[in-house]
Amino acid sequence: xxxxxxxxxxxxxxxxxxxxxxxxxxxxxxxxxxxxxxxxxxxxxxxxxxxxxxxxxxxxxxxxxxxxxxxxxxxxxxxxxxxxxxxxxxxxxxxxxxxxxxxxxxxxxxxxxxxxxxxxxxxxxxxxxxxxxxxxxxxxxxxxxxxxxxxxxxxxxxxxxxxxxxxxxxxxxxxxxxxxxxxxxxxxxxxxxxxxxxxxxxxxxxxxxxxxxxxxxxxxxxxxxxxxxxxxxxxxxxxxx
Amino acid sequence: xxxxxxxxxxxxxxxxxxxxxxxxxxxxxxxxxxxxxxxxxxxxxxxxxxxxxxxxxxxxxxxxxxxxxxxxxxxxxxxxxxxxxxxxxxxxxxxxxxxxxxxxxxxxxxxxxxxxxxxxxxxxxxxxxxxxxxxxxxxxxxxxxxxxxxxxxxxxxxxxxxxxxxxxxxxxxxxxxxxxxxxxxxxxxxxxxxxxxxxxxxxxxxxxxxxxxxxxxxxxxxxxxxxxxxxxxxxxxxxxxxxxxxxxxxxxxxxxxxxxxxxxxxxxxxxxxxxxxxxxxxxxxxxxxxxxxxxxxxxxxxxxx
Numbered sequence: 001x002x003x004x005x006x007x008x009x010x011x012x013x014x015x016x017x018x019x020x021x022x023x024x025x026x027x028x029x030x031x032x033x034x035x036x037x038x039x040x041x042x043x044x045x046x047x048x049x050x051x052x053x054x055x056x057x058x059x060x061x062x063x064x065x066x067x068x069x070x071x072x073x074x075x076x077x078x079x080x081x082x083x084x085x086x087x088x089x090x091x092x093x094x095x096x097x098x099x100x101x102x103x104x105x106x107x108x109x110x111x112x113x114x115x116x117x118x119x120x121x122x123x124x125x126x127x128x129x130x131x132x133x134x135x136x137x138x139x140x141x142x143x144x145x146x147x148x149x150x151x152x153x154x155x156x157x158x159x160x161x162x163x164x165x166x167x168x169x170x171x172x173x174x175x176x177x178x179x180x181x182x183x184x185x186x187x188x189x190x191x192x193x194x195x196x197x198x199x200x201x202x203x204x205x206x207x208x209x210x211x212x213x214x215x216x217x218x219x220x221x222x223x224x225x226x227x228x229x230x231x232x233x234x235x236x237x238x239x240x241x
Numbered sequence: 242x243x244x245x246x247x248x249x250x251x252x253x254x255x256x257x258x259x260x261x262x263x264x265x266x267x268x269x270x271x272x273x274x275x276x277x278x279x280x281x282x283x284x285x286x287x288x289x290x291x292x293x294x295x296x297x298x299x300x301x302x303x304x305x306x307x308x309x310x311x312x313x314x315x316x317x318x319x320x321x322x323x324x325x326x327x328x329x330x331x332x333x334x335x336x337x338x339x340x341x342x343x344x345x346x347x348x349x350x351x352x353x354x355x356x357x358x359x360x361x362x363x364x365x366x367x368x369x370x371x372x373x374x375x376x377x378x379x380x381x382x383x384x385x386x387x388x389x390x391x392x393x394x395x396x397x398x399x400x401x402x403x404x405x406x407x408x409x410x411x412x413x414x415x416x417x418x419x420x421x422x423x424x425x426x427x428x429x430x431x432x433x434x435x436x437x438x439x440x441x442x443x444x445x446x447x448x449x450x451x452x453x454x455x456x457x458x459x460x461x462x463x464x465x466x467x468x469x470x471x472x473x474x475x476x477x478x479x480x481x482x483x484x485x486x487x488x489x490x491x492x493x494x495x496x497x498x499x500x501x502x503x504x505x506x507x508x509x510x511x512x513x514x515x516x517x518x519x520x521x522x523x524x525x526x527x528x529x530x531x532x533x534x535x536x537x538x539x540x541x542x543x544x545x546x
Contacts (some may be wrong), residue, residue: 052434076434090431092424103424106417154435177396 093136104153256503265450281477287458326451488536
């Protein structure tokens with residue numbers, strides 16, 4: 001077995017004195033879709049941001065593509081081709097859609113720009129129509145597409161997606177999940193997906209992790225987790241969500 | 242009418258200088274949310290750099306090739322002032338990032354005092370003057386024995402300002418650096434996530450702000466022929482007023498605000514009392530802050546969440 005693309009080992013992250021991640025272990029292998037599910041406030045987004053070095057892990061170790069990135073500045077981590085579509089989308093709202101995509105390509109090889117741009121615009125044709133519009137004027141779904149497209153412009157080896165389905169209509173969610181599936185199947189893109197929408201995420205993913213209160217409590221293939229009674233009651237059958 | 246036209250010419254000239262300084266305030270505020278109170282003194286320092294460069298060059302080259310001298314002086318002033326401002330950011334502001342909000346502001350006031358005192362001690366407290374660099378006027382027309390003139394100096398200031406603004410506009414809207422700058426202005430965390438070196442971008446902002454202030458400083462020296470260590474404060478605060486009037490954070494606002502302040506000042510001097518011209522200019526600051534706090538071009542921040 002080859003070494004994983006992303007390795008997280010006993011990572012602890014604090015906000016002030018509050019421990020948000022209490023020793024997280026997790027792997028993402030090349031070519032996989034891995035999902036992390038859990039309730040609000042479990043620490044999912046914190047883990048995503050910790051991987052990118054903001055906030056920084058106080059203890060533990062994070063390896064990406066054979067390099068220890070635990071102490072690396074955020075922009076240098078991005079240069080290793082680790083791209084994130086973060087919580088809340090964080091579109092540059094006073095920049096146009098095209099400029100947002102150009103920002104996404106900051107670390108990418110400029111000679112591929114045209115090709116990458118065509119690729120993401122084929123994937124999300126809606127962005128083509130909005131290309132010279134300001135990011136802040138887009139609808140929620142379009143902004144989410146833009147956030148993903150922006151991350152893709154970096155030609156990432158690993159794409160971190162934080163709740164891409166949040167607040168979107170079911171049809172749009174399907175479009176976005178289809179796009180993730182296509183990217184993984186056709187381009188071999190490795191995806192690490194954080195979701196509250198557990199059913200869709202687990203159906204899409206090869207493997208999944210469940211996070212509760214800053215701990216990973218369960219892991220397994222998507223199918224295994226979907227069948228687990230605890231998961232069903234907590235995340236699927238309209239239990240708490 | 243002729244007085245009005247003459248004052249219009251004078252006002253636009255003065256306003257161009259304010260506008261160039263105001264861009265520095267507005268850019269720095271835009272990217273790190275700090276009013277850089279030392280910026281007026283950076284402008285004054287640039288004037289002194291231009292003065293020294295000018296005197297050196299004239300003694301080397303003679304005053305025959307004045308266009309070349311002026312050009313070289315401008316470049317030298319821009320380079321050295323950029324270096325000064327880059328250093329200030331590195332030493333006095335960057336270590337305070339992430340500290341409480343007022344810390345860099347206090348540090349900026351400290352730098353302002355430091356710069357003016359440093360120049361006072363090293364260059365002496367008296368006005369420094371240079372022999373007139375450029376002479377000559379164009380009489381546009383004469384009416385009632387009152388010639389409306391545009392001096393060569395004024396023309397140079399207009400042209401240099403216009404060219405610089407076009408270059409600057411291109412830099413901000415069309416280049417990678419400009420985009421990175423605007424991205425940092427909106428969301429530093431996200432900018433870092435896409436791979437922008439935020440610290441470096443902030444440094445570059447200070448460099449560009451200083452380069453524009455140096456253009457203003459050189460033009461100021463050429464226009465008035467004298468400069469003193471205390472000349473940073475008043476033009477600095479007026480340019481700050483211009484930035485607030487235009488809407489702090491807005492680049493076109495800074496330029497237009499600068500020209501408006503220049504016009505208000507010259508018109509007031511012509512029609513009311515020249516002694517109170519600064520009062521008029523500063524009243525604008527108070528009035529803007531009370532009735533139009535977002536300024537003329539301030540963004541109304543309509544954002545979808």
